[in-house]
Amino acid sequence: MTRVLFLLLLMLAWGPPVRAEGLVADLTSHLIAITTGFTGAAVVLFGATDGPGDVVVAVRGPDREFTVRRKSRVAGIWVNTKEMTFVRVPSFYAVAGSRPIGEILPPATAAFYRLGVENLKLETDMSAPPAAVGAFRDALERKQRQAGLFVSRLGKVDFLGERLFRATISFPANVPTGTYLVEVLLVRDKDVVSGQTTPLVVSKVGVDAAVSEFSVRQPGFYGAIAVLTAMVAGWLASLPLRGA
Amino acid sequence: MDIYLPIAEVSLDVFLLLGLGAAVGFLSGVFGVGGGFLLTPLLIFIGVPPTVAVASSANQLVGASVSGVLAHWRRGNVDFKMGYVLLVGGLAGSLLGVWIFTLLKRLGQVELTISIGYVLLLGALGFLMMIESVRALLRTHRPGAARRRLHQHTWMHGLPLKARFRRSRLYISALLPIGIGFVVGIFSAILGIGGGFVMVPAMIYMLGMPTGVVPGTSLLQIIFVAANVTLLQAFTNHTVDAVLALVLLAGGVIGAQIGSRFGTHLRGEQLRFLLALMVLAVAAKLAFDMTVPPDDLYSIAREKG
Numbered sequence: 001m002t003r004v005l006f007l008l009l010l011m012l013a014w015g016p017p018v019r020a021e022g023l024v025a026d027l028t029s030h031l032i033a034i035t036t037g038f039t040g041a042a043v044v045l046f047g048a049t050d051g052p053g054d055v056v057v058a059v060r061g062p063d064r065e066f067t068v069r070r071k072s073r074v075a076g077i078w079v080n081t082k083e084m085t086f087v088r089v090p091s092f093y094a095v096a097g098s099r100p101i102g103e104i105l106p107p108a109t110a111a112f113y114r115l116g117v118e119n120l121k122l123e124t125d126m127s128a129p130p131a132a133v134g135a136f137r138d139a140l141e142r143k144q145r146q147a148g149l150f151v152s153r154l155g156k157v158d159f160l161g162e163r164l165f166r167a168t169i170s171f172p173a174n175v176p177t178g179t180y181l182v183e184v185l186l187v188r189d190k191d192v193v194s195g196q197t198t199p200l201v202v203s204k205v206g207v208d209a210a211v212s213e214f215s216v217r218q219p220g221f222y223g224a225i226a227v228l229t230a231m232v233a234g235w236l237a238s239l240p241l242r243g244a
Numbered sequence: 245m246d247i248y249l250p251i252a253e254v255s256l257d258v259f260l261l262l263g264l265g266a267a268v269g270f271l272s273g274v275f276g277v278g279g280g281f282l283l284t285p286l287l288i289f290i291g292v293p294p295t296v297a298v299a300s301s302a303n304q305l306v307g308a309s310v311s312g313v314l315a316h317w318r319r320g321n322v323d324f325k326m327g328y329v330l331l332v333g334g335l336a337g338s339l340l341g342v343w344i345f346t347l348l349k350r351l352g353q354v355e356l357t358i359s360i361g362y363v364l365l366l367g368a369l370g371f372l373m374m375i376e377s378v379r380a381l382l383r384t385h386r387p388g389a390a391r392r393r394l395h396q397h398t399w400m401h402g403l404p405l406k407a408r409f410r411r412s413r414l415y416i417s418a419l420l421p422i423g424i425g426f427v428v429g430i431f432s433a434i435l436g437i438g439g440g441f442v443m444v445p446a447m448i449y450m451l452g453m454p455t456g457v458v459p460g461t462s463l464l465q466i467i468f469v470a471a472n473v474t475l476l477q478a479f480t481n482h483t484v485d486a487v488l489a490l491v492l493l494a495g496g497v498i499g500a501q502i503g504s505r506f507g508t509h510l511r512g513e514q515l516r517f518l519l520a521l522m523v524l525a526v527a528a529k530l531a532f533d534m535t536v537p538p539d540d541l542y543s544i545a546r547e548k549g
Contacts, residue, residue: 036487038248039255067545077534079356080543139542173246173255174291208250208487215251215482223478226303226486227471230493234310237497 022050022194023186025165030198032171033205042170043200047184048163054097054104054187055157055165058115059200061092061149062178065125068136068143084136085125091176093120093144094151096167098159104187113185113192117141117150148172177202251485252296258491260290265495269308272440272496273315273503274510275459275519280305280470281362281441281526283492296485299477303489304496305470309463311497315504316460323411323457326421327464330443333422334469337429342476345434361434363531365442370524373445377520380513412453412461420451425465432469440466441523448516455512459504 025047032041045057066089069080095101095117101110111119122137144150149172157167169182179201186194204212215222246255264286268279280301287297316322348357407418424446432439443462447453453461478484507515 034248036248037246039246069543069545071538071541071543073537077356077360078536078538136542139540140544143540143542143544173248174253177253204250208248211486212250215478215484215486219479219482220475222486223475223484226478226484226489227306227474229486230303230307230474230489231310231467231471233490233493234307234312234497235314237307237493238311238314238501 022053023055023184023196024048025184025196025198027169027182027198027200030200032175032200032202034175034177034203034208035206036208038173040171040173040175042168044166044168045182045184046164046166047196049165049186050163052162052188053193054099055159055167056097056101056104056115056185056187056192057095057157057167057169058113058183058185059092059094059169060090060181060183061176061202062090062180063088064091064176065089066140068140070136070139084133086122086137086140087125089122089140090120091178092149092171092180093117094169096157096169098157098165104190105192106190109191115185117145117152120150147174149174149176171202175202177204247487247491249292249296249485249488251483252292252300252488254291254293256290256292261488261491262495264290265304265492266499267495268492269311269496269499269501270503270506271499271522272308272463273312273459273500273505274507275440275444275503275515275522279308279440281366287488292485292488293483295481295483296488299474299481299483300485300488301492302470302473302477303484303486304492306467306474307489307493308496308500309467309470312463312500312504313460313467315501316463319460319508320411321457322460322464323409323453324461324464325407326409326412326414326451326453326457327461329407329418329421330425330428330461330465331468333425333427334429334432334439334465335472337426338432338469338472339429340426341430341432341434344430348434358434359530359534361431363527363534365431366523366527367531369442369445370520370527372449373516373520374524376449377513377517381517409453412451412457414452416451424450429469432473439469441519444519455515456508459507 025045028044028046032043047055049055066086067083068086069083071078072081073079074081095115097104101115105113105115110116114120118141120141122140124133124136141150145152157165159165179199182198182200184196184198185192203209245258247258247261248255264283268283268286271282272279283301283304284297287301288294292300313322406415408415424443428439428442428446431442440462443465444458447458447462448455474484510518
């Protein structure tokens with residue numbers, strides 16, 4: 001219930017999609033519902049521009065804290081010896097463009113708008129020498145890419161004619177829950193001329209949401225029920241074989 | 245067919261989980277060990293976050309052990325008195341174990357401690373059991389060879405608080421099972437396991453219980469230890485995935501039933517030989533994993549929130 005309210009508030013805060021100069025876009029759905037059979041989902045982004053130009057779409061998941069650990073060999077055994085914590089790391093990041101971003105924007109502009117995995121600001125919680133941070137930052141980026149949570153190209157933004165565009169944003173089964181921001185930018189003459197941000201909520205619904213909420217709100221009760229259910233299941237399972 | 249696990253927050257194949265549950269359940273039925281020491285690493289391997297894997301396998305152990313105890317109980321193979329005495333020591337030991345675990349966590353390297361702990365414990369146990377069971381197996385093949393003395397008196401039999409354990413045909417000090425339960429309780433809390441594979445050899449070799457009664461009695465004790473761990477994990481870490489536990493259970497209870505039938509057809513020394521083999525294999529695997537250069541030196545952990 002609170003999630004729905006939260007979603008409504010967000011919609012109020014952001015819009016009815018504010019008509020930015022030169023660009024209007026929206027999603028086919030603002031909610032990705034994670035149910036028991038969830039294996040990933042796709043949302044279609046569609047919109048129109050007021051004339052020729054390129055469109056770049058960036059999808060950013062809620063920020064999380066990540067700890068990266070490095071192993072080294074101590075007395076023949078591989079041990080975690082160094083660790084570094086990165087704060088405010090997007091738990092999901094994907095970017096798409098009607099053309100490769102390198103072709104439509106100069107590197108400095110792409111970096112300013114934080115477009116592309118390599119332009120994400122991954123900051124550590126303490127001041128560490130940049131040389132040491134580099135390897136850890138690369139490892140974090142690599143691990144997130146392998147998990148399908150950092151996506152350099154989530155497909156292409158397709159133009160239908162000169163002004164209508166659409167793009168499919170797909171999310172893997174391990175997509176983190178929370179509020180996502182979908183940023184749509186209009187690019188002309190190697191500069192961003194217009195932009196619009198739309199929220200997207202990824203949330204557990206139904207039984208799964210109930211289970212996970214219950215486990216946090218009433219942990220003792222939840223634990224007791226989990227133990228009892230397991231006991232009853234064990235007892236039930238031994239019944240059919242009794243006569244044999 | 246994939247199923248989404250609400251606490252683990254991953255989708256996994258239902259049949260993979262069922263199969264995993266059945267395999268571990270089979271082992272628990274045969275040997276009377278809970279199988280947590282196999283289930284937890286396997287769950288982590290298929291993508292369940294480690295904290296959720298530890299807590300949820302404890303939850304599934306509760307159900308699997310109930311089913312196992314019932315199966316053994318029908319054949320009269322559970323010594324309830326012994327089980328409860330062991331449990332008294334076990335609960336006290338797990339309290340101390342939790343305290344040690346917290347201390348290790350503060351000092352860092354809790355994972356390494358767990359790995360080394362497993363290797364030393366499993367290695368030593370497996371080695372001793374292997375020697376003993378091979379000797380026993382050889383002895384049975386030589387008819388007319390000297391039989392082992394039925395009862396050997398040691399310092400342990402001089403302890404006070406003697407009690408009669410009828411099903412186990414023992415008249416020993418209650419301090420012995422309490423002490424064993426206590427030590428196993430410490431290990432269970434630190435290593436996140438039911439402790440069956442420590443308990444079973446201790447019951448056979450230290451207490452001298454008849455092998456047939458051991459699995460059922462060990463499982464009886466595991467029910468309570470696992471229930472305790474499940475409650476603690478649910479309360480402090482919110483990491484018990486009941487959906488995961490139930491799916492594993494569905495496979496596990498069937499495996500346990502088949503396993504306990506299978507176990508009764510094996511002779512005691514064969515059972516002990518197989519258990520020794522399995523324990524040594526796990527120890528060797530863990531030791532190997534620690535020394536082999538990892539594919540990736542880096543690992544990441546997402547903080548909850």
